[in-house]
Amino acid sequence: MRAAPLSPALREGGVQPLATQLEEESAGIVVEHVSKRFGGIFALRDVSFRVAQGSIFGMIGPNGSGKTTLLNTINGVYRATTGVIRVEGREVQNLSPSALLRLGVARTFQNPHVFLTLTVQENMMLPTIETGRLDVGFRDEILQTLHLDGLAKATASQLSGGEQKLLEFARAMITRPRVVLMDEPFGGVDAAIKTVMQDNIRRWSSEAGTTFMVVSHEIPDLVQLANRVVCLAEGSMIADGTPSEVTADEHVVSVYLGRRYERKD
Ligand code: ADP
Ligand code: MG
Secondary structure (H helix, E strand, C coil): CCCCCCHHHHHHHCCCHHHHHHHHHHHHEEEEEEEEEECCCCEEEEEEEEECCCEEEEEEECCCCCCCHHHHCCCCCCCCCCEEEEECCCCCCCHHHHHHHHHEEECCCCCCCCCCCEHHHHHHHHHHHHCCCCCCCHHHHHHHHCHHHHHHHHEECCCHHHHHHHHHHHHHHCCCCCCCEEEEECCCCHHHHHHHHHHHHHHHHHHCCCCEEEECCCCHHHHHCCCEEEEEEECEEEEEHHHHHHHHHHHHHHHHHHHHHHCCC
């Protein structure tokens, strides 16, 4: 990612303290007072948090709580109704998904968005249209670490659902992203693939300083993986802390228990 420009306050000779400026630039993602309204529905209400660069940040919350909307708003699919989003110090809330990809923000989806008639290798070439020349050696290295090398020439339609999620992960990583937004990467994925995915998330975070934001319903997986977790409910952030703090939080427990009882009725 290019060096972050000065914040508007400093550019205009403003008075933003240096410590605040440095803190913003050292954060992978900053979300400040972000709301997103669809007609009369507030899918996000005044959400604010900061994700340390190179950390693994988890997001939980019941269905419909705004998790996917938040990822879509960070990566430019939706424009925030209000609020500011910064990626490594740069304001991005008005950028498109392709501009964000060029800045180093990659994304995976709840239901894999892979091209079924293309091969694994061909799917991995697609983001390089935006980000530049394909590095074949790097592609093969990624395929190997994800145990997809044997399937490089298979079409995506021949892959299992879990393998398609790995392919999406591979396609995100080939862009050498600074930030990766992952929507339910472990949903419907078998234990072996889940382990491969988690090991690779940890490796990129610690070795390359890549920042991960991972949405998951699989709370035990996130407790193991994430440095920090937030919980959304009806578009508002109701908890923010270490995985053990958030999973023990009374409000979080009541939101999940409430849903569990609902399902039994
Ligand atoms: P989650 O990912 O936590 O299950 P979503 O972000 O998908 O939740 O949805 C949050 C709320 O926003 C839901 O009420 C959903 O219906 C609404 N929503 C999401 N996307 C749109 C859209 N494009 N148009 C209208 N409403 C939407
Ligand atoms: Mg969702």
